[in-house]
């Protein structure tokens with residue numbers, strides 16, 4: 001695990017990779033949000049990244065997110081993004097602490113999140129996106145199982161509209177965009193067709209007006225995601241080091 005100065009350096013390196021990829025794609029790097037994936041790393045690691053200016057963090061487990069939120073209670077503007085598979089019985093807990101849920105994969109989960117969100121709106125300092133957005137709805141991303149992998153979570157491509165409609169029907173939720181984790185390929189370029197496929201699915205289901213954000217790209221393939229149009233990249237290892 002990286003120490004504070006390693007985290008600061010590696011975070012700067014990741015930001016620079018994003019900026020370079022954005023420039024190459026003719027995009028403004030300010031339009032790309034870095035979510036630092038802190039799963040398995042302790043609250044001290046998050047604090048080090050926070051002190052280096054990072055505000056958005058990704059966690060895969062609600063319990064772990066809650067423990068870190070507690071440990072970082074003095075940082076009122078830290079934002080946690082739920083990026084792991086979410087069971088409906090965890091909805092109540094997640095809506096109290098998460099600034100966004102990237103892994104809505106069924107209409108039933110959307111309904112449950114909404115039911116739990118209406119009595120626990122996201123605090124203003126933790127709202128996503130930032131930038132004076134006066135919107136207390138919980139941002140919900142639809143996770144798409146882009147390559148129909150049996151072991152992966154996410155809805156099927158053909159279910160996007162149904163899940164999107166369920167989210168749009170709920171006043172407590174805001175449809176934020178689409179999210180995917182492509183199949184692993186040793187060559188990061190191998191992820192590009194899957195990123196392009198998510199972009200195509202967005203177009204086929206209502207376009208950028210309906211799905212403003214694309215959450216895709218991780219440590220090894222973020223350049224390809226930015227080139228394809230990612231607005232959020234989720235990066236863990238390249239910032240915090242290898243996980244145990």
Ligand SMILES: *Cc1c(COP(=O)(O)O)cnc(C)c1O
Nearest residue numbers: 037083218219234235236237238
């Ligand atoms: C762990 C994880 C990441 C970060 O992966 P790295 O390869 O460590 O950058 C991104 N997204 C999801 C959904 C993850 O589970």
